[in-house]
Amino acid sequence: xxxxxxxxxxxxxxxxxxxxxxxxxxxxxxxxxxxxxxxxxxxxxxxxxxxxxxxxxxxxxxxxxxxxxxxxxxxxxxxxxxxxxxxxxxxxxxxxxxxxxxxxxxxxxxxxxxxxxxxxxxxxxxxxxxxxxxxxxxxxxxxxxxxxxxxxxxxxxxxxxxxxxxxxxxxxxxxxxxxxxxxxxxxxxxxxxxxxxxxxxxxxxxxxxxxxxxxxxxxxxxxxxxxxxxxxxxxxxxxxxxxxxxxxxxxxxxxxxxxxxxxxxxxxxxxxxxxxxxxxxxxxxxxxxxxxxxxxxxxxxxxxxx
Ligand code: RIB
Ligand code: CA
Numbered sequence: 106x107x108x109x110x111x112x113x114x115x116x117x118x119x120x121x122x123x124x125x126x127x128x129x130x131x132x133x134x135x136x137x138x139x140x141x142x143x144x145x146x147x148x149x150x151x152x153x154x155x156x157x158x159x160x161x162x163x164x165x166x167x168x169x170x171x172x173x174x175x176x177x178x179x180x181x182x183x184x185x186x187x188x189x190x191x192x193x194x195x196x197x198x199x200x201x202x203x204x205x206x207x208x209x210x211x212x213x214x215x216x217x218x219x220x221x222x223x224x225x226x227x228x229x230x231x232x233x234x235x236x237x238x239x240x241x242x243x244x245x246x247x248x249x250x251x252x253x254x255x256x257x258x259x260x261x262x263x264x265x266x267x268x269x270x271x272x273x274x275x276x277x278x279x280x281x282x283x284x285x286x287x288x289x290x291x292x293x294x295x296x297x298x299x300x301x302x303x304x305x306x307x308x309x310x311x312x313x314x315x316x317x318x319x320x321x322x323x324x325x326x327x328x329x330x331x332x333x334x335x336x337x338x339x340x341x342x343x344x345x346x347x348x349x350x351x352x353x354x355x356x357x358x359x360x361x362x363x364x365x366x367x368x369x370x371x372x373x374x375x376x377x378x379x380x381x382x383x384x385x386x387x388x389x390x391x392x393x394x395x396x397x398x399x400x401x402x403x404x405x406x407x408x409x410x411x
Pocket of ligand 1: 229230255272341
């Protein structure tokens with residue numbers, strides 16, 4: 106079977122890094138490239154981290170295109186307290202490779218229109234690059250085979266404010282453009298992601314002899330070491346990646362969503378606005394199937410998920 110052709114838009118970020126390593130480890134995936142966006146860290150740091158992750162994984166052949174350093178309105182508020190001061194829980198060697206000459210929007214356009222109907226876009230950070238692509242090159246995303254976004258807090262508490270999830274809160278104007286576009290988007294929100302987590306002692310017992318698996322385990326264990334009080338790691342971006350590879354991991358409903366754009370406590374909220382709409386929203390995640398995929402891709406040893 107032909108490999109799944111993935112483009113990953115990302116703000117690495119510890120969970121982004123684990124998702125990227127899952128894609129690199131999969132024999133059924135061809136990573137066409139990474140596009141970077143500010144969010145967890147600055148766009149410059151996200152780009153450096155993307156290049157460093159690929160280099161550490163022995164995949165500097167994969168192109169990286171730098172994207173937005175600011176949202177469509179306001180400014181990114183980074184999250185070093187969660188991902189560590191450099192955005193990763195490991196200190197990776199400085200990358201020797203550099204980004205491609207074109208920016209993220211041009212790169213996304215080129216890849217999506219070259220692989221007509223074949224490329225899958227997985228967006229793991231704020232949606233600024235994706236919204237700009239929709240604005241500047243409206244036909245490109247129609248060429249995507251699938252679009253999977255990690256973001257939102259639909260009918261559940263947010264993780265930045267009670268109403269909003271980080272990626273949407275970082276650029277709600279971009280999120281509104283993307284989620285109201287009518288494109289067939291799968292939105293993997295916090296309610297889905299909170300169903301797949303690992304406890305500290307379980308994570309610290311993991312091992313892997315697979316190169317990307319070892320790196321992912323070190324990244325995960327490093328995250329727990331950043332903050333002794335941390336009890337569990339929720340697999341936000343890895344679940345979005347997993348659903349892009351195996352949609353049957355979750356049951357879904359179709360919804361329409363409104364994004365909070367008023368500068369108040371609902372900034373970046375994602376609320377159902379009727380339906381059935383165009384957005385595919387994962388509801389119940391098959392935990393065993395997710396962890397089985399994670400274990401298989403990263404060749405994890407010692408994974409004891411209850
Ligand atoms: O809310 C979780 C999302 O915000 C994840 O993509 C994480 O990497 C951060 O970007
Ligand atoms: Ca992310």
